Amino acid sequence: MTRAESTFQSVFGYAPAITGRAPGRVNLLGEHTDYQGGFVLPAAIPQQATVSIGKNGGHAHRLHSANLHQTLTVEVGEVGTGFAPYLTGSVALCGVHEALDIWVWSDVPSGGLSSSAALELATLRAIRELYRLPLDDVQLALIGQKVEHEYVGVMCGVMDQMASSLADTEHMLFLDTRSLERRRLPLPSGTQNKAAQILVLDSGVPRRLAGSGYNERRAQVEEASRLLGVTQLRDVHDVSQLSVLPELLRRRARHVVSENARVLEALTADAARFGELMNASHASLQGDYQVSHPQVDVLVALLQARPQVYGARMTGAGFGGAVVALVQEGQAAQVAAEVLAQYGTGGRMVVP
Template sequence: MKAFADVFHQAPDVVASAPGRVNLLGEHTDYQGGFVLPTAIPQQATVALARNGTDEHRVYAADLDEWAAFPVGENAQAPFARYVAGALALGGASGGLNVHVTSDVPMGAGLSSSAALEVAVLRALRRLGDLKADDEHIALVAQRAEHEFVGVQCGIMDQMASSVADTHTLLLLDTRSLERQLRPLPAGAEVLVLDSGVPRTLAGSGYNERRAQVEEAARLLGVPELRDITEVEALTGLPSPLLERARHVVTENARVLAALEEGVDAARFGTLMNASHASLRDDYAVSHPRLDELVSRLQAHPAVYGARLTGAGFGGAVVALVQAGQATAIAAEVLAGYGPEGRQVVP
């Protein structure tokens, strides 16, 4: 893999990193003002920058061995570079930059490799002195980059998790107010993440369609967002599939709040995760047969409390809450019967 000096023949001015994330509960609720419970993962995107004295940004993705170049303030043609272009433009990059990107966050796995890249670029701009922003503002700018330069109308969860979460606790985030708390994992449990080996891309999936459906459901119900609906009975009268899409959002918000109640142990938390996967599969229709198979294998394991798809769906990764100290052994047993495309990501 080529280093910064190998491709640009200079040393970087700054280097910054940001982590991917895995979401335990609260899927497809963040763009309806809901509640989410992600945590950061150890894998990170790392961005090195140096001023190049031109009016053009030059980006090299070391893992892909791909180049892109585009004028300052404009978008890139290459899809991989649009995340960088958006962050640079909206982050106020003053003049052309040489940009070197590496990442060990799996791409297409629902672990927010794009948010990690956007946040890493913005952190690098902050270190360079071009951007004055706290971590919350960085997340909001990264979300705008996704909307305006990539074309994915994502919620705020991924960027907030990448910008403010850590790998030791759960981030309880109210995506309407951006109020947040750090919460401990249930006692005696740890997080296991497995990649199904089925890649997906948000812009080419049904993600934007799902968002449009729940926005239409909220409009028909006369509320700003489905966050404002707390009873499933209030959804009566919505046409299909808007009814099913809205039911997922309402019940998913309820599951996040239930997981925070006093006395909730790992077993109860796992039950909520299992119910979340069923809702994502049946009501929101964002699962995949291979995801369902992997989740079923995990749920059948005696040392697993609960499992579900994580991220937008349509492929990608699954997350499980498992007995502390057992994650690696569980992963080996589950993957042995799944197929060579599956792999352990966390821990």
């Protein structure tokens, strides 16, 4: 999908007042740690959500998805269904109480690449510009997270919204999700001191976070924190401290604690070691956290078996969706073609 078949003007009959855009993201390391105050390493992807807005002077929002070819009408102050909560939640939390026409289109694939955060941030950027709101990029990210919590029903951490708001496609964004301190870092160096390259493949397995085990996993690690007497698992630095937990909670907590350690080690790792950390992360997500999917595991294994691949893992919350690999510079397209030919129908290359 390269362009929308409709425009704001073709749907609503007038030109929009403002248009906002925001990218999806891929997470290289640091999965299911952000809601425990942990460390993450995302990067933006080229695909973006685009949101155009105008004031309609009525009593209801008119919301059009060019992807779904669908228009929803939602009274001001109501939430709505389908894709509406991402938009109405963003409008409400910005303190806007007048009826808007909103046109949305996105080429961010759903499933593991933060299509929802991109939609929220594109909407919030447009609203900030339209109403000249004194909100910085971090504040927009925090509002986007609140939209997920209060309007969508997913108790996500802040990584996705921070990445969509602050990351670029040329660097990793190292983010401390507790303090929100961050810095951009180059991709790890590969052979002959050349930069490595990111490859993202869509497994073709759809998922829905609100209906998956995402909120259940969050509740489990919160219970583990409570039993350990810490505010968050971020405060646990040795997996031996987890021995007092029941087996299931011990496995869930072990993933979070070990994943934080992997991110911190990755900050100074070369591509070969970074890839090993990615492989270990996938094994932890598959075994201890149990958020992978059999087809995703097949795709990851095919990538890990290629000599041009330093490492590969699922990316995003899991239960389907995308995988990410770190590959030798200039080899991503060839690796993707070979792996997808083995994988069969359903998979496709997203980045590069």
